[in-house]
Amino acid sequence: MYQTQRQTTRPQITAHLAQTMTLLTKAVEELNEEIEKELAANPALELNEELHCPMCNRIIPRNGFCTYCTKPKSMSADETVVFISLRNDFISRSDNYDEDMQDEQMAVMVEELPAIILRQIASELKIEDRPIAAYLLNQLNEDGLLLINFEELTTYFHVPMERIKKVQNLIQHADPLGVGSSTPQEALLIQVEVLSEQRNIPSAVKEIILNGFSLLIHENYREITKKLKISQDAVKSAVEFIRENLNPFPTRANWGNERQPDSFGKNVYLQPDVFISHLNNDEKNPLMVEIIMPVRGTLQLNPVFKEGMKQAEGNVREEMKEDLEKASLFIKCLQQRNNTMQRLLERMVNSQKKYILHGEKYLKSITRAELAKELGVHESTISRAVANKSVKLPNGEIVPLAKFFERNLNIRAMIHEIINKESKPLSDTQIMEMLKKQGINIARRTVAKYRSMDGVLPAHMRKNK
DNA sequence: CTATGGCACGGATT
DNA sequence: AATCCGTGCCATAG
Helix, strand or coil: CHHHHHHHHCCHHHHHHHHHCCCCCHHHHHHHHHHHHHHHHCCCEEEECCEECCCCCCEECCCCECHHHHCCCCCCCCCCCEEEEEECCCCCCCCCHHHCHHHHHHHHHHHHHHHHHHHHHHHHCCHHHHHHHHHHHHCCCCCCECCCCHHHHHHHHCCCHHHHHHHHHHHHCCCCCCCCECCHHHHHHHHHHHHCCCCCCCCHHHHHHHHCHHHHHCCCHHHHHHHHCCCHHHHHHHHHHHHHHCCCCCCCHHHCCCCCCCCCCCCCCCCCCEEEEEHHHCCCCCEEEEEECCCCCEEEECHHHHHHHHHCCHHHHHHHHHHHHHHHHHHHHHHHHHHHHHHHHHHHHHHCHHHHHHCHHHCCCCCHHHHHHHHCCCHHHHHHHHCCCEEECCCCCEEEHHHHHCCCHHHHHHHHHHHHHCCCCCCHHHHHHHHHHCCCCCCHHHHHHHHHHCCCCCHHHCCCC
16 A cells, blocks of 8 residues: 555656666765775775676676576575675766766656656647747756746747746646756645645645745754744654655656755665565565675785785885785775675565565564674664665665664554544544554554654544545 | 643663 | 654643
8 A cells, every 4th residue: 555655656757767777876976985085095905897796706797797696596486585686787987988878878868858758748738838848848957947037938939927837837747746847845846736636745744845945955843843833743744754755856866866965965765775676576586685786896905016015125015014904904894894784684684574575564673773783793883884775675665774673664554554444533542442452552642643744634634434 | 521732751772 | 972752741622
């Protein structure tokens, strides 16, 4: 149920395109930069352009998978086997640009976006308005926004402003919802408007976008509560909703080529760092976990440098030795980090399999601290590994990895279920009692809180079914 | 009197 | 140290 809801918020075309793009996540990029920096600073470090699979150490083709590790050895029919495969398909930005796929894909986006939109709105577009639509679509900037002067257009086309606005409005309702808006704010409002037809939206969302937009951008939530006289909870759920479902730059986050963070300071959700899917997309097959790795070669100690050190003398020799040690430490750190990520996911996927396959209701609550203990690493290691990463689930939903650690999601999902199932509206107290029967003890106040977090109206305002 | 939302406290988590 | 979370208490609306 939730899946279908989510999917409608992410139009299919964008999902499709996003899949075909080379994905370069922020987390990965940071790591790549880190590597570049170290590489430049330390002569003892060398980059071997051949790609080795970090698991089995076989050489694998650029942009390729390690087929050995990608294929499960024995496929049991019903039991879901989990294994990890790593993918090294990252190209450094400084690489020769014209040969990269990336350029091609950019071109695809730039050329086709207007066409895609035009096709969508064609049936509703009056023939005489076509030139206007075409012009507007060609002026879209890379964020999918329309930063042009409308007054000039009226003289240019010799038509009233109203007509141009009408065309714009058509465009705004096309697939990357909100494209062609003049401001991010406008784009958000369109998205809210459309989404509210399909599902409940926390009540404060619109208000915040309308009247607290600049505060929202600066993450100044306390001011929002004050200025708009909205409760903390309401603001919180609204912001949560906005982050997860709305997108101020209609084309940007969807096929994240942009490096800057979005206006909320985080661009986490739409570019997965980890893919979880069934092998060959067949539900009978085991789950496969792909971790996107920041590798475009294998880091190693530079053998020439090593040789050189042997012959050097005195201070020079000491310095070189230091470099060498640093380099070796760096490599170890990276390996460690990769290793942690791998074990972390292995553990997560195994214990949260039900959630991954059957939805939020089955999410088990695990804290990072527990997991850290289990894996024998420090808590902060887990925290860092989880932060700013997102996962693509088999059903296509992209969620932050942190969601795996949300303690109350399952209960919230159960509340949804109860509310959707019962014919007459249940009060919070009644819901609480129903939960108690299912072995969940929470306070009435808490039920109320979860309810409002998800934008569900109180009992007396819900309608009988 | 019942249902719900606001505020703020204390303990857990990061 | 900072933030998050569940809850209790109280105010308000109906």
